Amino acid sequence: MSGKYAYGVVVYCGMNTRIYRNSAESGTGRNKISKLMQTYNQHVIVLFTLQAMICIIAAFTHGWIYATTTTTTDNSKADDDDTTTTYYWYLYVGPQSVDAGDVLSRGLRVAGSLLLQFTYFVPISLLVTLEIVKYFQGRFVSADVRMQHNGLRAASNSSTLIEELGSVTHVFSDKTGTLTDNLMIFTSAYVMGSGAADSPLLGRYQTNGIPPNPERHVSGQFDARVFERIVLEDRDPHNTPLLFLLGLCLCHSVLIKDSIEASDDPLKRLGSESLYDASSPDELALVAGARHLGFEFTARPTPDTIRINLTTPFARKVIQGEYEKGDTSIDVELLEVIEFDNDRKRMSVLVKIISPLAEEDGRQCSTTTTRILLLIKGADSNAASPEEELESVLDVLSAGGLRTLVYGVRDLTSDMPFLESWRRSYNDARGLVGDAKERALKQCIEEMEYDIDIVGCTGIEDKLQDYVPDTIADLHEAGIKVWVLTGDKIETAINIAYSSRLLDSTVLNEVITATTPPSIHKTLDTLSHRITALSSSIAGRPSAGHHHHHQHGDRSSLATLEWDDLAEVKLAKRGLLSLSSIDMDVGQAVLPLSGHGRGEEAEKEPTTSLTDVGDEQLESEEEGVCIDMNKPTISSPSSSWTSVAITISGDSLAVVLKDRPLRKKFFKFALSHCITVIACRVSPKQKAQIVRWSGSYLPANTMLAIGDGANDVGMIVSADVGVGINGKEGAQAARSADYAIPQFHFLRRLLFLHGRESIRKNSTFIYYTVFKNVAFSLPAFLLGFVSQFSGTSLYDPILKQGYNVIFTLLPILLYGIFDRQLLTNITSSCPYLYLWPGISLKRLCRMECTSRELIRLKFSPFNLFGNKHLLLWLLAAAWVSVCSTVPSMVYLYNASIDSNGNSSPPLAGVGSLIFLHIIILCNFVVYMLSNIRYWFTHIGIIGGSIAYLLAWIILTEVSSSSAEGGLTTSSMIFSPSTGAVLLSGLG
Template sequence: TDKPAHARTSNLNEELGQVDTILSDKTGTLTCNSMEFIKCSVGGTAYGRGITEVERALARRKESTLPQKLGADYARLSGEKTFVKGFNFKDERIMDGNWVNEPRANVIQKFLQLLAICHTALPEIDEETGNISYEAESPDEAAFVIAAREFGFEFYERTQTSISLREFDPTSAKKVERSYQLLDVLEFNSTRKRMSVIVRDAKGKLLLLCKGADRLVNLNIMSAHAYNSDLFSLLPRHFISCPFSLEMKSAAIKAFKTSVAQQITDAKALLTSSSETPETLALIIDGKSLTYALEDDVKDLFLELAIGCASVICCRSSPKQKAQVTQMVKVKTGSTTLAVGDGANDVGMIQEADIGIGISGVEGMQAVMSSDIAIAQFRYLERLLLVHGHWCYRRISSMICYFFYKNIVFGFTLFFFEMYASFSGQAVYNDWFLSLYNVFFTSLPVIALGVFDQDVSSRYCLKFSLLYQEGVQNVLFSWVRIFGWVFNGLLSSVIIFFFCVGAMDHQAFRNSGEVVGLEILGATMYTCVVWVVNCQMALSISYFTYIQHLFIWGSIVLWYLFLMAYGAINPTISTTAFQVFIEACAPAPSFWMLTLLALGTSLLPYFVFASIQMRFFPMYHQMIQWIKADGQSNDPEYCQVVRQRSLRHTTVGYTARFEASKHFEEFSEIKSH
């Protein structure tokens, strides 16, 4: 659909940048849920010369071309008839009534009757044109009814007790109207995995017509069909190769045929035969096998096998199994899981995952109402995670670390003064200074950091998808990084306190010759703190906007304005701040020199550390910033070097399996000795 994205919760923003495993539905999620009848097999004979999206994607991946004759015949047949939505079948052998000339025409007739009868669709007749359209529960059902109509078996009326068709009669070569008495309808469900109708024809013969999974409808398979769904045009480039480019595990959980799963896996490049990654595997398991795999005694073994694969596809799975797989992955691995689906059968999976993404498709709004974030199409998930997920993770991580820093700088200057004053209990700062520090003078830059900061642009986030690993590996909010900011705050507070105390001791600041008192020391130290924490913010920001400039420098200016205004109030209210700036601090050159000296010295350690890290130990986003600054973003060789230098492998997917096999070989060698 074209509905805008909607965040239904606001407390999962940082987790969008830390997703390790994606569990996705197929129909309506990876596809656009628009089915086309394209091929069928009746009585052992295959009909249909169309080219499916799987065949096209497989040919593109293998860098081969489709047979010229097939392409020419398909183009010729495509031009002979107008396009019908839901029907993309091209084969003159059974089109336009030619099926009567086929060796097994009676079987073909039964197949077409089944398509026209075995369904729950409702016909809608346009009063102006007389054309019939169909309202069906699922797109594939609509495609079957449309296909039957195009083959000459038009379903035009439905009541509580009958179904009426206009059938092509092989004897008279004309269409005749026939009505079938509808005795019962056994609708499709995830347990039966089939749909059946019981009807009585005009001759009084009872018929049980059934369609469903090939493994269950095994008494007498009349025919098989192939419908095409637009799958790959909706899948973004990065997510087709996500198990390798992101080291992010993907799992598609959907009830569809195992052979189809194998074709889709091959065409999507989830399973590759490249000699460069011979250890890459994909796991395909059906619902029946999954039932045994989820039992308590083998659940851990199944999970270990699944983790060792780059991609996992569960076919013919029930909604309960989807939820069980999601819960198992979330609980056992401890990683951040994301589930995405569009139907009511995906609700359990969406609710079990750490992050639930609902797609507003044609299967209702149940998935959207149960989700954390609603999007219109699966392809929007790429930008949601790689761009906004990474930005949110970085912003929140940096914001928390900066909160630690600015409060440690402020708090430890108070602590050091208490030590200096022999723990007398006298605060060096005015009461209003203490109250407004986190309200006005340092809060606005933090808000700007959490809203606007970008380490790299959205274009580079999408181009260098490995940048997402920083969130998966949690490198921006590790204990090392947190303690680094804590140490930086301690160092800044030490520099500010001892510079102020050492430089102002026994100095005369007023015209009367009075030496520095508690009020002047407190105002000077507070000024240094405000300058240092705001300028530290300026050094930490990667992406400046006018708002950030306004908040950072405006907070510093606001401190001076407050100090002058508050100091002008009656001393019974302003207490130690009365005229301290106008009479003592502002006229003294040493006040301004001390502020600049404390500022430069406090920021120097961070500046040196950042320079050394950028030069010798750059993080991945810093390397991308380098590429952008050097103007080499379009040089593939240079970009590849950056990728290799910055890649830190995680123990997911084929990397885990490779490491496990290496450890097993080492263990075998030790045991042999």
């Protein structure tokens, strides 16, 4: 470097970096908190309040006892012969003076002493131990071999939300790559002017002699010969068909793989997947379709050039007007590329073509011709206003479940002044920053993508993944509502909905395409009246809303706040969920339940999973208990509608989201009445808004979003729990999600097995931890009835430190990690068990009723945590404390002499015995809670008591204070009185 200085400019830094702006828009999703932990946070406040009240009551009682008990000293006698007389409150001895300051001082001293002894009342260690349990539960998800596909396994990116998988009420799903394979197959192509009846999709020219097609991205039913015949019959095959084919092979961002481009091996050029590197499967299928028709994209000699190889006589005929032998290549110059974005939903390229184009009579021109064309492709709703001819073709393609794209062109050859002026403006706009750049670019793009002539359309098939219909049916049986948010046309989305069993003949599907608030209001009112009429015709059946009302128990009860007020408060807090619930009118749509267990993936993967370990023990422990997974629970008449769904377009949804009264009305209706909602032509931003508003209107319910692409990230991080699919559109969704699975049907096992077991065990883990800590703390308060609430310490301070980390840790830790209520194949295959994670298999069989009858019994499926549970566990803790403390005080603390002449043990010995008693009882509770008991479960339960006895003996025998009272620890442990105390407490 010859100069002394170097100047540099730092641009797009700080808050303007792309990574920051993207994260600020969608978030990371890592600050989520489960409903169970939200409830526990409320319980912590209750426990702190209860702890303070106990300390205050004890301090007040001690002060009152001291104030009402007067002690006088008689000094009339000699100094060494003082006489002390105590007067109690029930003996009137005349007026006495009490020092108020002394009473207050004693009361504060007792309150502080009890506060220190009650440090275990609020289980702070719970957060650490629960994280250990959740970590292993997440590892079980990742190690489940029943959830792997093509070498990909499930992944747990956030184990803190694993119990949320057990309380899901709504699933918001993308379609492409989530419900479908995302293996796009070029199925149909249509050129304007050829007539809708001549579409290859309708099979007019199809013959049985279709040649085999080695290209996996082109349908075997697509016959290029039919397409060529249709095009060559056109009056002007060198204009519209040529422009359509040019758009097909030029309007894309596909790259050639370097290893293939440098190779001459023709075998490597057979498949588009091995030849091209595309950002999306759609573009790969479109380029493969153009290649199948003779317009092969072969190279990019320069960044601004595309080379097209004309490989068939048809291609050379269309572009040159004559048949030639051998391949002919043409180079096309790329002037500008306007990338696809979610607002425009289209992509454009400005190209310059220099080639010997044909004249109108089909003969080759003697001189070259230069044409400047804007080639555009996009959704039919955004690319342009389709003509009636094209509309009929698009309807046919969409009805067949195909993804449609419309191609258009604008010829700028004769408008060079506009082109030069536009390019200058476009370059200037790209040099701006911030909002000014976005506005300028938008204006330039709108000026260019104007006056477009439609030249044709394509149809691409995207098949459903394996077991998707069965999985969705099981989700419905489990009381989970499934919403599909897709960018496809309404007809395509409805076709996929019927194929995936989101819709059937028993579902009334209302399609909303209106773009004005009054029209949408009227549609919702009409649908509401139809539901009312429908409910009267099927009286006696519980509705879908009724089902969900019982399904969520108190979590879907009335709220005092208005719907939209609560929702906006929640959104304003950016993730802080409101503790209020929303009440919706009981819906009138019946949720069909079948109870059919499905386990195709289990049959497909016979390998024993890590999560299946212990099934043999469960089989032996549940011997004689069986359940019929194929038992039908309801038979819905196919002649009438029994449930309701809504299909809404993106334009209508935009109106709904902007209008507050309409938004409130729509979400209230959809969330309470509809078994499914299908949103079509929605943008990624709208997907996130739908999930966010749904969660805001129902803050007590759990919203799950699942997708596979970068456009699903906003939806995934906005949901209570996000699931990403390791698809073909990159790993951004899987990395941003809380959990990742290879295919959609694994969602059933993720929810029904891992989610159900996690919420059952984690809720028990939390309340048991509260139980054992309260049971350990209360004896210090009960001692006050003997010690006049003097704040005397009951436990050895050293042994006390091992209560939560040694003596009672292992049993509940092993329970949270390894316990399983039912066999894995039963849990993952019985949808209605997801509704009642706390009910046992024996109880289900004894009841001998269907899931529909269980609904009528008004069970609370997710009633595993709440204030009621806290109260019950606190009462159980108080009972354990009484059973541990009272016998010890009655049998041992009173003055007595045993058979060997030893006096009663000191207070420390009584406290240690109470300590042992509580350990035995609490560990025994874990044993009773366990559904499966391994050999190490027994070791953990018994080992806690043995460890305490060893620690007690060692500490007291080596301590000088062990001789106090004349009764050693060893003799105390083996004395008949101690055995009587333990037996009486256990009894």
